[in-house]
Amino acid sequence: MAFEKNYRVKLTADAFNRVDDSPDEKFYRIPRFTSHIDAAAIEAVTDLYRKKLTKNTRVLDLMSSWLSHLPTEISYRQVVGLGMNVRELANNKQLTDRVVHDLNRQPNLPFSDNVFDVGLICVSIDYLTQPIAVLKEIGRVLNTHSVLIITYSDRYFETKATAAWLCLSNEQRAYLIKSFLNEAGCYEAIELLDCSPGVGDPLYAVVATVSKNTEG
Numbered sequence: 001m002a003f004e005k006n007y008r009v010k011l012t013a014d015a016f017n018r019v020d021d022s023p024d025e026k027f028y029r030i031p032r033f034t035s036h037i038d039a040a041a042i043e044a045v046t047d048l049y050r051k052k053l054t055k056n057t058r059v060l061d062l063m064s065s066w067l068s069h070l071p072t073e074i075s076y077r078q079v080v081g082l083g084m085n086v087r088e089l090a091n092n093k094q095l096t097d098r099v100v101h102d103l104n105r106q107p108n109l110p111f112s113d114n115v116f117d118v119g120l121i122c123v124s125i126d127y128l129t130q131p132i133a134v135l136k137e138i139g140r141v142l143n144t145h146s147v148l149i150i151t152y153s154d155r156y157f158e159t160k161a162t163a164a165w166l167c168l169s170n171e172q173r174a175y176l177i178k179s180f181l182n183e184a185g186c187y188e189a190i191e192l193l194d195c196s197p198g199v200g201d202p203l204y205a206v207v208a209t210v211s212k213n214t215e216g
């Protein structure tokens with residue numbers, strides 16, 4: 001997929017409704033020690049991280065589980081995982097710190113300004129009911145010029161994905177994420193990438209650089 005179109009996604013009032021609108025805490029109470037995408041798609045995520053990440057950075061893995069897919073040959077200063085299930089996070093060996101936090105209940109992140117160098121959201125952006133507020137917060141906690149890498153596939157928990165996500169094609173979803181990033185107002189150099197391995201699960205990425213207006 002080339003992502004050469006100029007789609008603008010217009011959101012309707014019900015865009016962030018979900019089939020299961022009960023608190024996420026209930027749905028994620030049971031740990032899922034499973035892979036949400038196949039091995040080749042995971043390798044595509046790791047390869048993308050390999051290209052974009054440098055050593056000794058402070059990484060924030062948002063909507064994290066027991067796997068972060070980070071290349072093992074790179075050393076990180078800190079890897080903070082934020083997700084919903086304490087047991088999944090406890091079993092994630094790449095994390096140095098773990099935070100259980102419901103972004104749909106509270107989009108504000110429990111971190112100070114400028115304390116991370118890289119942000120990651122892997123196969124999870126479709127569950128956010130306030131994505132623009134969360135992306136603004138990510139921009140606040142990441143340093144200027146940090147990279148945010150959002151990846152997605154075509155597999156998801158259907159009852160927990162938003163209506164906006166469900167009604168769009170894989171191609172259109174990249175433009176949806178781009179429109180969230182533009183709305184958040186603190187990102188530039190937004191890239192839409194098709195990193196699909198060619199067989200099995202597709203893998204798409206939206207990569208952006210944090211840009212803060214420090215004037216005034």
Ligand SMILES: C[S@@+](CC[C@H](N)C(=O)[O-])C[C@H]1O[C@@H](n2cnc3c(N)ncnc32)[C@H](O)[C@@H]1O
Pocket residue numbers: 024028035036062063064065066067068082083084085088101102103104105121122123124127
């Ligand atoms: C499909 S899994 C992906 C997990 C992980 N990023 C990966 O690549 O394997 C979705 C993840 O989103 C997280 N999540 C879902 N709703 C969330 C919410 N409201 N706040 C924070 N995290 C959430 C869950 O904890 C779960 O681990």
